[in-house]
Amino acid sequence: MDCLASWDPVVSDPFLYDVRFVVLDVETTGGSPDEASLIEIGAAAFLAGEELASFETFVDPGTEIPPFVSELTGITDDMVRAAPSPQIAVPQLVSLIGDAVVVGHNVAFDLGFLDAALAGCGRPPLTNAVVDTLALARRLVRDEVPDCALGTLAAVLRLAHRPAHRALADALATADLLHRLIEGATGYGVLRLSELLALPYRLAPIPVSAAGSLAVAPATLAPA
Numbered sequence: 001m002d003c004l005a006s007w008d009p010v011v012s013d014p015f016l017y018d019v020r021f022v023v024l025d026v027e028t029t030g031g032s033p034d035e036a037s038l039i040e041i042g043a044a045a046f047l048a049g050e051e052l053a054s055f056e057t058f059v060d061p062g063t064e065i066p067p068f069v070s071e072l073t074g075i076t077d078d079m080v081r082a083a084p085s086p087q088i089a090v091p092q093l094v095s096l097i098g099d100a101v102v103v104g105h106n107v108a109f110d111l112g113f114l115d116a117a118l119a120g121c122g123r124p125p126l127t128n129a130v131v132d133t134l135a136l137a138r139r140l141v142r143d144e145v146p147d148c149a150l151g152t153l154a155a156v157l158r159l160a161h162r163p164a165h166r167a168l169a170d171a172l173a174t175a176d177l178l179h180r181l182i183e184g185a186t187g188y189g190v191l192r193l194s195e196l197l198a199l200p201y202r203l204a205p206i207p208v209s210a211a212g213s214l215a216v217a218p219a220t221l222a223p224a
Contacts, residue, residue, distance in 0.1 A: 019047070022100040023104065039061050090117035101131055137181060
């Protein structure tokens with residue numbers, strides 16, 4: 001999903017401290033919404049770095065959860081048996097999102113499942129502005145970390161929350177990452193929403209000396 005496609009800077013280009021972000025994550029039975037389904041959704045809304053609200057629910061995928069997914073996430077068939085269907089759970093999430101900027105780590109994956117669920121109940125896909133922390137991290141700190149997996153970034157940047165292959169935990173880790181990356185980006189003039197949305201596509205090099213390194217020395221890293 002193109003993060004710039006549905007957002008009109010002529011209508012509004014707020015400073016980042018005035019932007020409401022909803023950071024989300026999903027757990028699923030597989031890698032594609034054509035063949036798999038949601039089993040958990042987690043999200044949290046933020047304004048100026050402060051958490052405003054959160055949302056968390058299991059989702060009944062309508063099929064058995066593969067054993068490898070249960071092993072990875074700890075989510076079992078019994079845990080989702082009485083949960084709402086995707087067509088009920090996702091509209092509840094949309095109510096939280098409203099007109100906020102949607103944030104995720106590799107967010108196209110999450111949005112693919114959310115939009116599929118919305119299509120399943122006759123609703124249009126999300127058209128909010130979107131920030132992908134994976135793309136931002138690749139632009140800002142790629143040379144300072146072994147890779148840009150969320151777990152690696154959480155460890156290297158010593159974020160308060162660590163991902164655990166559970167939706168809300170991963171969403172909160174992503175929110176920590178978003179705020180850390182915004183903090184670094186302001187060091188070279190990224191102050192408004194349009195500038196943050198455009199940052200992954202900037203062709204000019206981003207000097208580390210302008211914002212300083214966001215990482216900590218390897219010797220101080222906590223286990224991932």
